[in-house]
Amino acid sequence: MSEGEGRYRQFAEASADCMKELDRDGVIRFVAGLGCMALVPEGPERLVGVRWLDLWPPEARDMVARVLDRAAAGERVDFVSPRQTSQGTSRWWEVMVAPVVAGDALDHFIVISRDVTERVELQAALESINELLQERLNETVARSASATTQYGTLLERLESEHGARRDAENRLASITEQLEMASRARELAEASAHQAQKQQAVGQLVSGIAHDFNNMLQTVIVSLSGLQDEADDLTVHQRRMLTYAVEGARHATALTRRLLAFARNQPSRPEPIDLGDLVESFADFARHGMGGRVGIEVLRQPGMLPIWVDRHSIEQALMNVCLNARDAMGNMGSIVIQVGDRLTDDALADSLRERVPARQVFVCIADTGGGMSDEVRERLFEPYFTTKQGGSGLGLAQVYGTVAQAGGGVEIESDAGIGTRIRLVFPRYAGALTSAV
Incomplete structure (x- = not known):
């Protein structure tokens, strides 16, 4: 081996x-x-x-x-x-x-x-113990079946009572929310009534001043007309100064008529208007209202730009937008008003319930202010929403309502640090212009 x-x-x-x-x-x-x-x-x-x-x-x-x-x-x-x-x-x-x-x-x-006898016997003993435990478990389950049923019935009753209480709490919360909304609506109504009273008082004051100022202007114009009748007796320099005075008096008369139009509380009277002529005439009036440090430039597309609107409502809407632009620039800067027409914007057409014409007329007011945040831009036309100290929050809401009443829409573009562009878009009027601005 x-x-x-x-x-x-x-x-x-x-x-x-x-x-x-x-x-x-x-x-x-x-x-x-x-x-x-x-x-x-x-x-x-x-x-x-x-x-x-x-x-x-x-x-x-x-x-x-x-x-x-x-x-x-x-x-x-x-x-x-x-x-x-x-x-x-x-x-x-x-x-x-x-x-x-x-x-x-x-x-x-x-x-x-x-x-492996011991292992087999141990396994058999374990199986026997498991069988005994299973039998006792079955007996325990059988004995607890009745108690489980009673417990389940109790749980169902408690769940039903909990559901009823939850429904009552939800109804109470809903009623509380409705009461809060009603209280807020009442506060808004009271504020609106107060603002309307203030606007009516301001309108009456402006109307009275404008009437008195217009009467004084008529005296000045009559006196200047008398001098024009004797212009041959004046020197060349005096005749030139007389011409400046007559033009200034006539311009002041036009401004007075604008003030009277803004002060009147009258129903909407839409008519066919050339938007380009309206904006150019409005710009002369607005330059005086903006102040000397705010310039207004009008860029008008050649040709007729007819729309069907209430003249005074649109003038007031333009003034509200321009005043906001002036405030955004800190009373110093330049406002550019662009007037023209374009093909219908699909997004705006989808937002309007009625069918809009294939072409639109627009006026865009652009400022050089600091721009707006997304949150302000989304709420800009909400009634009573304002970012100005002491503001009413009704000016731009009036703008939106006026443009919507004319079948148009409002578009906003704003870039931080560059400025804001608010575009009022109207359906192009297909009829003939029968009235002048």
């Missing part, structure tokens, strides 16, 4: 398993291991030359024969089976059968058997 074979035999004999080597016919030709003592206490050597199949009880031999056939085909097979010892007691064995191939042919089998 070589040194390697001797060391292998020592390992096999010291193993707690029963290790066997079978030839191709299943005959034991080597056996070792302490586990074999349960089968042959007198010594495992007595098993050499015995067929392994004969060591199994008759009822297990068919199964063991199939295991050897599978191993002979090259498969490693593991199984667990009971087997009697030499004392007649039954033990459970975990068996591994592996083929050993030499030169592409089966040479012998290696069989390792391990006594």
